[in-house]
Amino acid sequence: MKNKFILYFLLFPLAVFSQNVQEPTDTQKEWSAPYAPFRIVGNIYYVGTYDLACYLITTSKGNILINTGLSSSAGQIKKNVTSLGFNFKDIKILLTTQAHYDHLGAMAEIKKLTGAKMMVDEKDAEVMKNGGRTDYALGGGKTTFAPIMPDRLLKDGDQIQLGNTSIVMLHHPGHTKGSCSFLLKTEDDKKEYSVLIANMPSIVTEKKFSEIPAYPNIEKDYAYTFGSLKKLSFDIWLSSHASQFDLHKKHKPADKYNPAAFIDRKGYDLVLKNLEQDFNKKISKE
Ligand SMILES: [Zn+2]
Numbered sequence: 364m365k366n367k368f369i370l371y372f373l374l375f376p377l378a379v380f381s382q383n384v385q386e387p388t389d390t391q392k393e394w395s396a397p398y399a400p401f402r403i404v405g406n407i408y409y410v411g412t413y414d415l416a417c418y419l420i421t422t423s424k425g426n427i428l429i430n431t432g433l434s435s436s437a438g439q440i441k442k443n444v445t446s447l448g449f450n451f452k453d454i455k456i457l458l459t460t461q462a463h464y465d466h467l468g469a470m471a472e473i474k475k476l477t478g479a480k481m482m483v484d485e486k487d488a489e490v491m492k493n494g495g496r497t498d499y500a501l502g503g504g505k506t507t508f509a510p511i512m513p514d515r516l517l518k519d520g521d522q523i524q525l526g527n528t529s530i531v532m533l534h535h536p537g538h539t540k541g542s543c544s545f546l547l548k549t550e551d552d553k554k555e556y557s558v559l560i561a562n563m564p565s566i567v568t569e570k571k572f573s574e575i576p577a578y579p580n581i582e583k584d585y586a587y588t589f590g591s592l593k594k595l596s597f598d599i600w601l602s603s604h605a606s607q608f609d610l611h612k613k614h615k616p617a618d619k620y621n622p623a624a625f626i627d628r629k630g631y632d633l634v635l636k637n638l639e640q641d642f643n644k645k646i647s648k649e
């Protein structure tokens with residue numbers, strides 16, 4: 364009886380907290396539309412929705428999930444993982460490219476379902492813990508996703524190791540203070556590939572950079588991120604949104620395994636160039 368009583372008080376704040384989540388509802392339908400999961404390359408699989416990219420990386424010691432989509436997508440992601448023949452509970456590590464509700468909405472639930480360890484760029488840890496409330500652009504005191512307690516904080520260049528897979532986290536701030544990309548090697552029976560899962564530095568705020576006291580380094584951070592992304596070399600690139608790397612032009616649901624479809628340095632450079640133009644236009648108006 365006493366134990367039950369204590370449990371009630373431990374769970375109570377969490378229950379109150381999750382009731383207060385105000386996930387934006389005016390989102391594009393592509394964000395929650397279902398999409399058939401598939402093997403992209405080697406041990407990397409697409410398990411996201413039509414536009415909100417989620418990646419499953421399978422290893423000899425369990426699996427890694429990067430991003431989740433909106434809160435309503437937990438079931439869809441689970442179904443995608445299972446239909447590829449993997450056990451959802453084999454997910455041991457959770458990662459995200461940025462602490463925004465469209466990439467973390469279902470993370471708290473998936474963490475609870477799998478017991479996996481959440482690892483996050485240290486600069487996004489605070490926002491992750493308060494469900495986006497202190498996010499400089501989307502927060503405004505509103506909790507936009509269920510808060511998540513990180514198990515490990517990552518710094519630029521840190522390695523995430525599971526089984527035979529090692530992923531390097533690259534700190535790519537601007538979009539959020541702790542946005543990041545992931546670089547890893549994978550192989551199939553024919554070839555080895557280096558794969559970049561990039562967080563493309565799109566601008567979230569209409570405010571002048573100089574009018575964001577919550578993020579005084581924002582302009583410097585974006586400039587750093589553009590510089591860093593331009594220098595990277597890789598064979599295949601993917602991103603936080605399917606539309607950013609043209610998934611739907613590169614892959615149709617009936618297609619067979621074809622990693623070559625994702626070899627596209629030109630597309631990457633063009634997306635970066637366009638985003639950097641937006642950035643330069645914005646700072647010219649400061
Ligand atoms: Zn975002």
